[in-house]
Amino acid sequence: GAVVSQHPSWVICKSGTSVKIECRSLDFQATTMFWYRQFPKQSLMLMATSNEGSKATYEQGVEKDKFLINHASLTLSTLTVTSAHPEDSSFYICSARDLAGRVREQYFGPGTRLTVT
Amino acid sequence: LAKTTQPISMDSYEGQEVNITCSHNNIATNDYITWYQQFPSQGPRFIIQGYKTKVTNEVASLFIPADRKSSTLSLPRVSLSDTAVYYCLVGDIGRDDKIIFGKGTRLHILP
Numbered sequence: 672g673a674v675v676s677q678h679p680s681w682v683i684c685k686s687g688t689s690v691k692i693e694c695r696s697l698d699f700q701a702t703t704m705f706w707y708r709q710f711p712k713q714s715l716m717l718m719a720t721s722n723e724g725s726k727a728t729y730e731q732g733v734e735k736d737k738f739l740i741n742h743a744s745l746t747l748s749t750l751t752v753t754s755a756h757p758e759d760s761s762f763y764i765c766s767a768r769d770l771a772g773r774v775r776e777q778y779f780g781p782g783t784r785l786t787v788t
Numbered sequence: 789l790a791k792t793t794q795p796i797s798m799d800s801y802e803g804q805e806v807n808i809t810c811s812h813n814n815i816a817t818n819d820y821i822t823w824y825q826q827f828p829s830q831g832p833r834f835i836i837q838g839y840k841t842k843v844t845n846e847v848a849s850l851f852i853p854a855d856r857k858s859s860t861l862s863l864p865r866v867s868l869s870d871t872a873v874y875y876c877l878v879g880d881i882g883r884d885d886k887i888i889f890g891k892g893t894r895l896h897i898l899p
Binding site: 677705720764766779781 | 890
């Protein structure tokens, strides 16, 4: 099946700094990617929909100025957590659709563990 | 996406067959039923997808009754490595729909 990668797999940063997380579709093109956040023992929460060549669509309650999303190519979307604080510590997961694929599914990345100290 | 209801947790033993049922009373005509598996600190992994009747692959079976208001994921002869959270999703996630995850079912396999 199609593969989605994320980089880095984990990152530790100091409060007030910014962190960029990359999401790549390795063997297919993805016009749409999704970003999720997951806290321990909880389900995935959709943060935003990333559209290639246009602005991202954010879910209610997600600060667009804090979580900057850029989908500059058909294989890469980035999530930048700006001025990170300890409460932003979480597991961030991206997913992508392969519209040319046979199966109607979304492919998920392995996730990025962010720890803000 | 149609709202789904599934048990919060289940326990079973190695070698047993495990059935996890998901209710989706408001499923739409164009909706598919998709199950994902998630291990701790990993992204969800696709297990199986179906529209109606029965679908089987190398890891699971999916049973969907005629009214499509529920579905059952069947895992044959589970092992300890099947301990994970299982999510039932209803919609056309491969095309137009974004995925809104429910709470999932936390399956714990005992030796």
